Amino acid sequence: xxxxxxxxxxxxxxxPISFLERTALVYPDCPAIVAAGHAAAPPPRTWxxxxxxxxxxxxxxxxxxxxxxxxxxxxxxxxxxxxxxHFGIPMAGAVICALNSRLDAGxxxxxxxxxxxxxxxVDAALLGVAREALRFISQQAGxxxxxxxxxxINEALDEPPPAATGNDKIPGVDRxxxxxxx
Numbered sequence: 001x002x003x004x005x006x007x008x009x010x011x012x013x014x015x016p017i018s019f020l021e022r023t024a025l026v027y028p029d030c031p032a033i034v035a036a037g038h039a040a041a042p043p044p045r046t047w048x049x050x051x052x053x054x055x056x057x058x059x060x061x062x063x064x065x066x067x068x069x070x071x072x073x074x075x076x077x078x079x080x081x082x083x084x085x086h087f088g089i090p091m092a093g094a095v096i097c098a099l100n101s102r103l104d105a106g107x108x109x110x111x112x113x114x115x116x117x118x119x120x121x122v123d124a125a126l127l128g129v130a131r132e133a134l135r136f137i138s139q140q141a142g143x144x145x146x147x148x149x150x151x152x153i154n155e156a157l158d159e160p161p162p163a164a165t166g167n168d169k170i171p172g173v174d175r176x177x178x179x180x181x182x
Contacts, residue, residue, distance in 0.1 A: 015090070016086060016087050016090050017087065017090055017091055020047075020050070020051050020054065020087045021051065023047045023051075024047040024048050024050070024051035027047050028046060028047055028048040029046050029047075029048065030046060030047055031044040031045070031046060032044070032045050032046055032047040032049070032050040033045045033050060033080045033083050033084070035079065035080045035155075045080070050083075050084060050087070051087075053084055053088075054084055054087040054088040054091055055088075055091060056182070057084060057085070057088030057089075057091070057092075057182060058088050058089075058091035058092040059092075060182035061088070061089065061092040061094060061119065061182075062092055064118075064119055064149055064175075064177075065118065066092055066093075066094050066118055066119060067093065067094075068093035068094070069093065069094070069095060070093075070094045070095070070118045071094065071095050071096075071097050071115045071116055071117045071118065072085075072089045072092075072094045072095070072096060072097065072117060072118065072119045072120075072121070073096075073097040073098075073099055073111075073112055073115055073117035073119070073120040073121070073148065074089075074096060074097070074098050074099065074120070074121045075099040075101065075103075075108060075120060075121065075122050075123065075126055075129075075130055075133075076101060076121060076122070076123035076126065076153055077101045077123050077125060077126070078101075079123060079153065079155045080155060081121070081123075081153045081155055081179055082098075082123075085121055086098075094118075097111070097115040097117055099111055099112075101123070101126055103129070104129065105129050105130075105132035105133040105135075105136060106133075106136065108129060108130065108133035109132075109133040109134070109136035109137050112133060112134075112137060112148065113137055113140070116146075117148045118148055118149065119148050119149045119150075119151060120134075120148045120149070120150055120151070121151045121153055121179065122150055122151070122152055122153065123153050123155070124152055124153060124154045124155070127152070130150070130170075131170050134147055134148075134150070134170055134173055135170075138173075147173050147174070149173070149174075149175035149176070149177070150170060150173050150175070150176045150177070151176075151177045151178070151179050151182065152176065152177070152178050152179060153179040154178065154179070154180070155179075
């Protein structure tokens with residue numbers, strides 16, 4: 001539009017981070033993430049709570065050694081944590097690599113290796129496939145391939161996930177954490 005002067009009030013780059021910051025400021029107590037399923041769904045998170053949780057997530061990623069431009073993979077279904085990761089990973093300066101939840105273990109391992117992910121967030125409902133994919137990676141070149149740290153997401157909306165904790169031993173994985181403990 002001719003004659004429009006661009007200023008902070010009417011022009012700002014729209015990024016996931018700026019969107020979250022602005023929405024948390026303007027609509028702090030409105031629902032941001034609402035989940036429903038057959039299991040007991042968690043209460044809706046507000047935009048303020050979502051922003052705060054994403055900031056803690058970004059700090060936790062930094063604590064895990066994730067630096068600017070590192071890749072963080074997410075192997076999850078459409079759950080609330082997946083939405084938070086879309087904000088929290090860029091807040092840490094990292095790049096998100098969202099893996100399709102319908103991948104088989106072979107393809108997931110190829111994508112994890114190709115992306116050189118430092119950390120992979122795994123939905124507990126996909127733990128079996130993720131375990132096999134990580135086993136493939138650890139067996140590559142006699143164990144010379146670097147296996148990413150694993151963060152397990154225990155969010156059951158439709159069916160209970162297999163009993164799993166961050167302490168469960170995944171072959172070839174030295175570091176395993178729980179999402180809610182970050």
